[in-house]
Amino acid sequence: MPREITLVDANLGNLDSVERAIIQAGASVVTTSDPDRVAAARTLVFPGQGAFGASTNGLVNGALGAAIKVVIERGDPYLGICVGMQLLFDESEENGGNPGLGVLKGSVRRFPDGMTSFPGTRPLKIPHVGWNDVQPVGEHFYFSHSYYVDAAEPSDVTWTTRYGTIEFPAVVVRGNVYGCQFHPEKSQWAGLRFLRSFLLGGRA
Amino acid sequence: MLKRRIIPCLDIKNGRVVKGVHFAGLTDSGDPIEACRAYDGQGADEICMLDITATVEGRDTFVEVVRRVASQTFAPLTVGGGIRREADVRRLMLAGADKVAINSAIVTNPGLISQLAAKYGSQAIVAAVDVRRMPPRSGDTEPLYEVVIHGGSRSTGLEAIRWCEMAAELGAGEILLTSMDRDGTRDGYDLWITRTISRRVGIPVIASGGVGSLEHLREGLADEEGSADAALAASIFHFGLFTIGQAKAYLHEHGIPVRPPEPSRGITLG
Numbered sequence: 404m405p406r407e408i409t410l411v412d413a414n415l416g417n418l419d420s421v422e423r424a425i426i427q428a429g430a431s432v433v434t435t436s437d438p439d440r441v442a443a444a445r446t447l448v449f450p451g452q453g454a455f456g457a458s459t460n461g462l463v464n465g466a467l468g469a470a471i472k473v474v475i476e477r478g479d480p481y482l483g484i485c486v487g488m489q490l491l492f493d494e495s496e497e498n499g500g501n502p503g504l505g506v507l508k509g510s511v512r513r514f515p516d517g518m519t520s521f522p523g524t525r526p527l528k529i530p531h532v533g534w535n536d537v538q539p540v541g542e543h544f545y546f547s548h549s550y551y552v553d554a555a556e557p558s559d560v561t562w563t564t565r566y567g568t569i570e571f572p573a574v575v576v577r578g579n580v581y582g583c584q585f586h587p588e589k590s591q592w593a594g595l596r597f598l599r600s601f602l603l604g605g606r607a
Numbered sequence: 608m609l610k611r612r613i614i615p616c617l618d619i620k621n622g623r624v625v626k627g628v629h630f631a632g633l634t635d636s637g638d639p640i641e642a643c644r645a646y647d648g649q650g651a652d653e654i655c656m657l658d659i660t661a662t663v664e665g666r667d668t669f670v671e672v673v674r675r676v677a678s679q680t681f682a683p684l685t686v687g688g689g690i691r692r693e694a695d696v697r698r699l700m701l702a703g704a705d706k707v708a709i710n711s712a713i714v715t716n717p718g719l720i721s722q723l724a725a726k727y728g729s730q731a732i733v734a735a736v737d738v739r740r741m742p743p744r745s746g747d748t749e750p751l752y753e754v755v756i757h758g759g760s761r762s763t764g765l766e767a768i769r770w771c772e773m774a775a776e777l778g779a780g781e782i783l784l785t786s787m788d789r790d791g792t793r794d795g796y797d798l799w800i801t802r803t804i805s806r807r808v809g810i811p812v813i814a815s816g817g818v819g820s821l822e823h824l825r826e827g828l829a830d831e832e833g834s835a836d837a838a839l840a841a842s843i844f845h846f847g848l849f850t851i852g853q854a855k856a857y858l859h860e861h862g863i864p865v866r867p868p869e870p871s872r873g874i875t876l877g
Contacts, residue, residue, distance in 0.1 A: 416728070417700055424681060452728050516809065520608065527609075528811045528836060530730055530780055534652055534866040535609045543610065543866045545652075545683060547730040547780075566609060589683045589705065591647065 404429060404602050409444035411471065412436040413462050415486055416452030424588035428598035438466035442473040446602075450588070451486030455497035455511060455550070459490060463502050475506055480579050482601050488575065488582030489552055497550050506580060508555035518567035527567045537562045537573040537585070542593040544573065544585035551584065610866045611828045612652035612837035613854055614685070614813065615844040617642055620659050622668035629847040640675050646844070647680040649851035650868035654680060655708070655783075655839060658688030670702050677703020687735055687783075696723055700731070708783050710735040711756040714763055714770075717777055724778030733813075734774035735783045738767040738800055752800050759787040767800060768807055775808040782808060783839065786816040793819025793842070798826055801833040811836035818843055821857040828863045 408430045410418055422432045425448065435441060449471065462468050475481050483491055492503045495511035503511070517526045530549040537544055540562060551571035554560050562574035564584070575582045581601055587594035618625040619639055628642040635641055643654050656676065658669040666689055673686055686699050687708030696707050707727075713720050713734060723732050737759055741751040752767035771782050784804055786797035796814045805812040814827035814835035824840065827833035843849050852868040859865055 417703070419701075419703055420677065420681075420705070423678060427681070452730065454728060525806060525830060525834060526809070529809055530811070531609060532730065532781065532811050533609050533612050533837070546609075547683075549729075586683075589681060591650070591681045594681060 404604075406431060408432050408446050408448050408602075409441060410434040411441055411447060411449040411467070411487075413449070413451065413459075413467055415459075416450065418450060420588045421448065421450040421484065424595060424598055425602075428595050428602055430602050436467070438470040441467060442470035444474050445479055447471065447474045447479065447481045448484070449481070449487035449490070450484040451490065452547075455486065455489060455495035455501045455503075459486070459495075459503075460501055463490065463504055468504055472504060472506070475580055478579050480601070480604065481581065483580075483582040484588075485548060485584060485586060488584055489550065491575070491580065491582050492552055492554070495550065507559055507575060507577060507582075509559075510553050510555075511550050512553050513550050514566065514569060518569070520567055531566045534590075535564050535566065535585075537564050542596075544583075544587065544590040544593055544597070546585045547589075548584060552582075608864055610652070610864045611835075611858070612813075613824065613851055613858075613865065614653045614655050614837055614839040615646045615651050615851065616655040616657060616815070616839050616841045617845075618657050618659050618841065619669055619672060619688075621662075621665045622672055624845070625659065626842070626845055628845045631847065639672050640679065642845075643676045643680055646851060647682050650855070650866070651682055651851050652866060653683040653685060653837070655685045655687070657708070658686070660689065670698055673699055673704055674702040685733060685783075687733070693719075693723065693726070696727065700727060706731050706733050706781070708733040708735040710737060713774065713779075714754060714756050714765065717773065720774060720777035720779050724780070729778050729780035732779050733781045733783050734771070734779035735785070736767065736771055736774070737785045737787050738797075739787045740797070740800070750799060755787055759790075768804055771804045771808050771812075775810045779810065781811045781813060781836075783813045783815055784835075789817025790815075791842075792817050793823075795819065795823040796827040796833050796835075796838075798833045801827060801835050802831075805834040805836070813837040813839050815839040821849060821854055824854055825858055825861050825863055828858065 489511045491506045492509045534543040560572040564573040587597045623637040683705045685706040686704040738752045754765040818840035827838045855865045
């Protein structure tokens with residue numbers, strides 16, 4: 404298991420809870436926004452909250468985005484959480500359309516308004532906030548998002564979750580690249596187990 | 608499917624839980640850190656802490672409590688009470704809060720919602736709305752509710768449904784709706800206003816105020832009754848009447864989708 408995790412601080416929210424959860428799962432953490440240190444990481448975790456938009460465009464086109472790609476292309480383990488997962492894909496329709504890193508194929512889309520679970524039931528709320536079950540593992544994780552990944556390659560999607568009529572990727576894996584739409588750092592024991600399995604290098 | 612959330616809430620004054628918390632096995636019934644750890648262990652879906660301190664020193668103490676709770680729980684943490692400006696939000700978020708619940712400040716300055724949502728994301732901004740049912744007037748076809756602030760002591764003249772719609776439009780991610788008529792009564796949530804607002808706004812609504820039994824939680828969450836996305840309660844959990852696990856078992860038996868309580872596990876993983 405890697406001893407030290409590099410946590411990317413791209414100013415996309417508070418990193419403390421992610422740092423605490425990784426420590427609890429058994430590794431130490433170095434937090435940095437320095438592209439050189441990111442590029443040198445042996446294991447990279449990129450958490451994110453909030454929105455695709457002005458702040459992520461700077462990242463995608465800037466030195467930090469390039470550094471993340473260096474780590475991924477070198478084959479070292481990478482985990483993107485929430486927006487950190489969404490950024491792996493080609494593009495997002497959030498805030499009028501924005502490019503992603505293009506590491507995985509697909510787009511990030513907004514849940515449609517007025518969606519229901521079954522005909523005649525009340526419209527579902529957006530954002531999708533709270534604990535939802537993830538298949539095929541059957542565990543519950545904590546989600547908080549209005550946008551989901553529409554992956555172009557089904558083989559990249561290992562775990563899925565359903566909200567209304569939309570079944571979306573909860574976890575994507577391709578080689579050394581991992582992403583989760585939920586917040587493992589807020590998902591109690593299920594989340595810590597997930598982080599632990601990422602650290603152990605197994606398929607989460 | 609998405610589950611309905613059960614959210615225990617602690618009122619904190621000068622760093623201590625008000626009214627005390629009576630769980631079996633707690634050494635100090637007023638210690639918020641112990642209480643939160645117990646709720647986390649019981650499988651609470653989220654934890655809410657409200658600061659009811661009036662002094663500056665008390666506020667600093669609260670931030671310290673948030674920091675300590677956040678360092679020991681791995682569940683979403685919502686905090687509120689006394690938030691006036693962006694600097695208050697920043698302090699609480701840096702201490703480890705995931706969401707802030709803001710009440711009076713957004714009534715006097717609704718633009719604060721958009722400002723905070725742009726900075727922290729809508730998912731972090733909870734509009735806390737305290738409402739009171741107005742005396743019926745002749746000709747009214749449905750009940751009228753007013754938004755009140757400062758713990759219910761001040762009227763605003765704002766109509767509750769319209770205000771909640773506006774808060775959602777401005778970028779709030781959730782609404783924490785408290786009935787001041789029911790708060791502390793143990794008579795159950797005000798189902799009419801909870802259902803009406805939950806159906807009218809597109810964002811999740813957390814029911815609050817009045818829970819005295821597990822049946823009240825069920826009513827608040829059931830589609831044709833309160834229709835809320837989450838149920839907040841304080842005293843039934845504080846006083847050890849029920850655990851979170853018992854509440855979830857009851858709700859599950861009565862057809863409300865809830866996350867099964869996780870067994871309390873040791874800290875060792877793998």
